Amino acid sequence: MRKFRLSSTALALLCAISLGTLGTADARPGGGSSIGSRGSHTWSAPPRTSITPGWARPMDQSATPRTPSGYGSPGYASPSPMPGYGAPAYRPSYPVRHPFLSGFAGGFLGAGLFGLLSGHGFMGGMTGGTSFFGFLLQVLIIGGLIAFVLRMFGNRGQRSPMGMPSSTGAPPVGNAGGSAPVTLTNDDYMSFQRLLLDIQAAWSAQNMRALASMATPEMTGYFNAQLSDLASRGARNIVSNVQFQRGDLSEAWREGNLTYATVAMRYSMTDVTTDSMGNVIDGSSTEPVTVTELWTFVRADGRGNWILSAIQQAG
The missing domain is CATH 1.10.287 (Helix Hairpins)
Incomplete structure (x- = not known):
């Protein structure tokens, strides 16, 4: 009997070593990364909020190609020069x-x-x-x-009103992608909180069908890849006791028939990763952790519900 206990302990240790490169400390939905798309604002830093006073981390993965569109909006890095930028400006007669x-x-x-x-x-x-x-x-x-x-x-x-050299030929500053700000309602904020809780529950149950109904195909693909990676390593992540603490709108805008909303959300949870035998690999089932992330939601105006479009790490 003692020999069996030693074998089980050794097996758990081997599993922990084999999963050491998994990064299970951030095994919750999104894996502690910045993933997804925010329309034309994907590569622009979300405006700061009271609970996210620092800049959000740029996207680690996104289906939206990084282009110099949206020139002049607050971004993570200087955009590439626009075609013709710096060329001699047209000089009228x-x-x-x-x-x-x-x-x-x-x-x-x-x-x-x-x-x-x-x-x-x-x-x-x-x-x-x-x-x-x-x-x-x-x-x-x-x-x-x-x-x-x-x-x-x-x-x-040739000079600006302040006496400094003018930037003749520079492209005009405007909203990225021609987006327009919108106003949200209390029902919208309630939907965001409900999605936060439901997505965490579907994640823990490994219910891909439920996740697909609450997220864009891009985000569903990321979730599926992350869960598949855990399963291939004989691990499972369980998020429970999720408690929404506070939220703050970063920005909301419309692009064509789509409406986007990026919301900073702080919540607590128990985040534990186990092996196939139920042994804890990382995290704790008793000690809650507090997380602050920016979630972006999207919906089609006049039809459909809000669904998750991106998750970004704060700070």
């Missing part, structure tokens, strides 16, 4: 850029040509030395004024 100065110079020359056509000569004629030198003086004064005004307007066009 002089009359378009300076319509008032063009009219002034044109009026000055037009007055001289009108004098020639009317028989009075350029600037009323030059019948004597005094008139000639007076004409030259007028030309010099008016020419100097024109040069001064042109220089002043040219400098203003």
Whole structure:
């Protein structure tokens, strides 16, 4: 009998060693990673909340390709230059850029040509030395004024109101993907809390059909891969006694006929991973842990329910 107990202990130890690389400390749904998609906001950092004062961790896995779309939105890294960025900006013609100065110079020359056509000569004629030198003086004064005004307007066009060099040619800043903010209701927040609890329960029961009804196909695929990996190692993760503590909306927006909502949620739970014989590999069935994550939900406007679209780790 003693020999059998030693064999069981040795077997449990071998299982623990073989599962050492599994990272079971974060074996809950999502595996402690940042996974999923947030539409055009996937590669932009969610706005901070009172319970997530730091930036969320970028996506470790996502079906959304990382592109420079959404330029100017708060992201995790500087986006790649947009096509044509930094190239010389289009420079309109002089009359378009300076319509008032063009009219002034044109009026000055037009007055001289009108004098020639009317028989009075350029600037009323030059019948004597005094008139000639007076004409030259007028030309010099008016020419100097024109040069001064042109220089002043040219400098203003190349500098920002604060005197710093302008970023001519930079793409305009706007909402990523043309998204528009939306307002949520109390029913929406209740749905988020219910999904948090139901997804944890379906996860512990290894009920993939239930998970597929509460998550996008992308998230369902991640859950399936994670559960399959645990099963192939002879392990099982059980999350129980889930208690929602606090939530805070990070952002909610609409893209086409889809509405997204990213919510920071803090909850406690008992998170334990066992082997095929029920021996605890990691975690505790008695000591609860507290987790803060950002969950993104999506739904089709006017039809369907909220479903999970992404999980991101906070801090």
